[in-house]
Amino acid sequence: MRSSSSLFNRFQTAGVPLLAARLVLGGMFIYMGMNKIADPVSFLKQIHLYNILPESPGILLNSVAIVLPWLEVVAGAALLWGLFVRGASLTILLMLLVFTPAILLRALAIQNADGVPFSEIAFDCGCGGGAVVIWKKLLENGGLILLSFVALISRSRFLCLEKLISGRRTTQGSLCSCGCSLSGDTSGTCPECGIATDASPVSSVSSSAKELA
Amino acid sequence: MRVIRKTIIEMLVVAAVGLTLGVVANAVRGSGSLQWNKSYFASTPAPSADVESPAGSNETASDTGQPAKQPYQKITVDEVVDIVGDPDYDRGQFVFVDARNKKSFAEGHINGAMRCYHYELDSCIEGLLEVALGAEKVIVYCNGGECDDSKYMCQELIQRGVPEQAVYLFEGGWEKWLEEEMPYVEGDE
Numbered sequence: 001m002r003s004s005s006s007l008f009n010r011f012q013t014a015g016v017p018l019l020a021a022r023l024v025l026g027g028m029f030i031y032m033g034m035n036k037i038a039d040p041v042s043f044l045k046q047i048h049l050y051n052i053l054p055e056s057p058g059i060l061l062n063s064v065a066i067v068l069p070w071l072e073v074v075a076g077a078a079l080l081w082g083l084f085v086r087g088a089s090l091t092i093l094l095m096l097l098v099f100t101p102a103i104l105l106r107a108l109a110i111q112n113a114d115g116v117p118f119s120e121i122a123f124d125c126g127c128g129g130g131a132v133v134i135w136k137k138l139l140e141n142g143g144l145i146l147l148s149f150v151a152l153i154s155r156s157r158f159l160c161l162e163k164l165i166s167g168r169r170t171t172q173g174s175l176c177s178c179g180c181s182l183s184g185d186t187s188g189t190c191p192e193c194g195i196a197t198d199a200s201p202v203s204s205v206s207s208s209a210k211e212l213a
Numbered sequence: 214m215r216v217i218r219k220t221i222i223e224m225l226v227v228a229a230v231g232l233t234l235g236v237v238a239n240a241v242r243g244s245g246s247l248q249w250n251k252s253y254f255a256s257t258p259a260p261s262a263d264v265e266s267p268a269g270s271n272e273t274a275s276d277t278g279q280p281a282k283q284p285y286q287k288i289t290v291d292e293v294v295d296i297v298g299d300p301d302y303d304r305g306q307f308v309f310v311d312a313r314n315k316k317s318f319a320e321g322h323i324n325g326a327m328r329c330y331h332y333e334l335d336s337c338i339e340g341l342l343e344v345a346l347g348a349e350k351v352i353v354y355c356n357g358g359e360c361d362d363s364k365y366m367c368q369e370l371i372q373r374g375v376p377e378q379a380v381y382l383f384e385g386g387w388e389k390w391l392e393e394e395m396p397y398v399e400g401d402e
Binding site: 065075 | 216219221222223224226227228230232234235236238239242245246248249250251252253254255314330332359
């Protein structure tokens with residue numbers, strides 16, 4: 001009977017969960033970011049409606065409206081291409097952890113002010129997709145948070161550009177599945193996926209050259 | 214520990230690239246770009262004296278922090294319809310200001326309205342002031358509903374010298390105009 005830690009390790013090193021998380025998160029954040037980039041004034045108005053940032057000085061609201069959409073697109077693109085996977089997924093996770101409670105609080109404020117049942121509350125949350133039914137949006141965000149965790153903890157680098165850029169030779173003579181780069185470490189075990197490596201570190205250039213030979 | 218440090222560095226790289234692209238894109242965008250330091254939503258301070266409009270229709274304080282009395286007047290759709298329907302209606306006396314974006318304006322607006330979007334003020338305010346400063350009534354509208362753009366435009370006009378008594382906020386805005394099945398024109402002019 002496999003232990004739970006063994007199953008967890010298998011999940012962490014499996015390629016499909018990460019690939020699915022990357023495709024969904026990356027695609028959605030690129031799409032939503034581009035919608036906001038197309039109309040920054042609308043996005044500015046939406047942020048203002050949350051009453052989180054002060055109206056004056058305007059630099060706080062304006063900075064978020066100008067920079068946040070590009071941050072979404074860059075993080076989404078990095079995740080989609082498999083570059084800086086953990087950093088991009090952490091960025092997306094942090095954004096979701098800020099957006100989701102804000103949406104919930106705004107919906108609750110509307111419910112208290114207007115007496116509308118929570119299930120019927122719908123507004124443009126500023127997410128880049130127009131007006132949405134809020135309980136569905138919160139569920140969706142919950143799913144995205146879960147996917148962000150999957151991407152964050154995964155040690156696989158299946159179909160990741162990171163893997164092509166730097167590789168690590170295993171004792172079996174093939175590239176380490178996580179493709180992490182060497183930093184002078186000669187411990188013999190990949191810190192990312194735990195696969196045993198050669199005793200002497202091999203540079204990414206030379207390992208790539210050997211692969212091509 | 215090494216993984217955590219690497220993750221944080223990656224996150225900072227992603228943030229730096231996003232920030233750089235945002236700054237550059239806003240700088241090269243032209244129309245639609247935002248000014249970093251402009252307070253687009255800051256309310257004007259309430260007048261020092263108690264200002265009561267002839268119609269007594271100034272706004273009262275709300276929980277959102279608006280000043281107790283806004284200096285502009287309010288006008289209903291029925292009053293606007295009466296103005297436009299008057300045979301002696303002289304358009305020079307009345308100026309309609311459409312405070313919506315270019316797309317909304319092109320889809321339909323009150324005939325003769327001048328478009329001036331609060332977020333693109335530099336491109337339209339000078340031309341608008343030339344006309345507004347001599348008008349008897351400057352009637353400002355936006356989409357209606359939750360749209361506050363007409364309020365901000367009213368405040369801008371007053372701050373730039375248009376007499377308070379001449380600036381009117383059209384309550385209900387474009388929504389009400391359409392509800393009354395009033396005529397409108399399409400296009401950019």
